[in-house]
Amino acid sequence: MAPPGALGRLSLALGAAVAALGSLLLVAWRACSPSAGRWGARWDPPAGQLDFSMRQVLVLGLDGAGKSSVLHYMASEAAKDRTAPTEGFNSVQLDAGGFQIDLLELGGSQNLRFYWNQYLSQAHVLVFVVDSADGPRLPTACQELHCLLAEDQRLPLVVLANKQDKSDALSVAELHQELALHTLNGQREFFLLPTSATHAALATATGIWRVKSLLVELLSQL
Numbered sequence: 001m002a003p004p005g006a007l008g009r010l011s012l013a014l015g016a017a018v019a020a021l022g023s024l025l026l027v028a029w030r031a032c033s034p035s036a037g038r039w040g041a042r043w044d045p046p047a048g049q050l051d052f053s054m055r056q057v058l059v060l061g062l063d064g065a066g067k068s069s070v071l072h073y074m075a076s077e078a079a080k081d082r083t084a085p086t087e088g089f090n091s092v093q094l095d096a097g098g099f100q101i102d103l104l105e106l107g108g109s110q111n112l113r114f115y116w117n118q119y120l121s122q123a124h125v126l127v128f129v130v131d132s133a134d135g136p137r138l139p140t141a142c143q144e145l146h147c148l149l150a151e152d153q154r155l156p157l158v159v160l161a162n163k164q165d166k167s168d169a170l171s172v173a174e175l176h177q178e179l180a181l182h183t184l185n186g187q188r189e190f191f192l193l194p195t196s197a198t199h200a201a202l203a204t205a206t207g208i209w210r211v212k213s214l215l216v217e218l219l220s221q222l
């Protein structure tokens, strides 16, 4: 019979081997499993970047800009006929293969905008959604956006020029001007993408897929 000390060392070594094998199997399962969904399967991160922590994307913008619609589209790969205004917050999780993305929308009505800046410090990326066809409220959108940017100098910014399907939608170049985005001057990572969260856009537009891939890219760098 082995002495008690040797037996202890043997069981420790066995335990470590089983734990290492378990981790390896988990990593392999996360990378290959179809149950991770199309999203997980499509966005397997480069080797060495696997990590299962949650990354938060804060999704803001005036009421009616299309935040909930874009999130629904991203999560379910389908457009929604109706969305109710978000009274508090709305959260959607996506599996990016190596990590989870938590997209947190805060309602955009005036009384809720007061709370927006309290969520900046927990976020890894700020997504700001604009209704490209809502010309009269673009100055308000611009003002709210720049208030947020003044509060936080570090967050990468992704502006979505939403509702591009509308005939009176401003182009990305026009929105760049209207939202005074030239004033950012390379202080932070910044992107402006056209999107449309409609049934018709499902068949043709690639905007929202580009948003997903950009978020994965930005969050993978953390």
Ligand SMILES: Nc1nc2c(ncn2[C@@H]2O[C@H](COP(=O)(O)OP(=O)(O)OP(=O)(O)O)[C@@H](O)[C@H]2O)c(=O)[nH]1
Binding pocket: 061, 062, 063, 064, 065, 066, 067, 068, 069, 070, 080, 081, 082, 083, 084, 085, 086, 087, 106, 107, 108, 109, 129, 162, 163, 164, 165, 166, 195, 196, 197, 198
């Ligand atoms: N034509 C068009 N309509 C859109 C688009 N995205 C959203 N909508 C519509 O715009 C309206 C408002 O969309 P929501 O997604 O609820 O807007 P929101 O930004 O979440 O608004 P709050 O939750 O009130 O802050 C809904 O009627 C949507 O169907 C789009 O890309 N094109």
Ligand SMILES: [Mg+2]
Binding pocket: 067, 068, 069, 084, 085, 086, 090, 105, 107
């Ligand atoms: Mg909403």
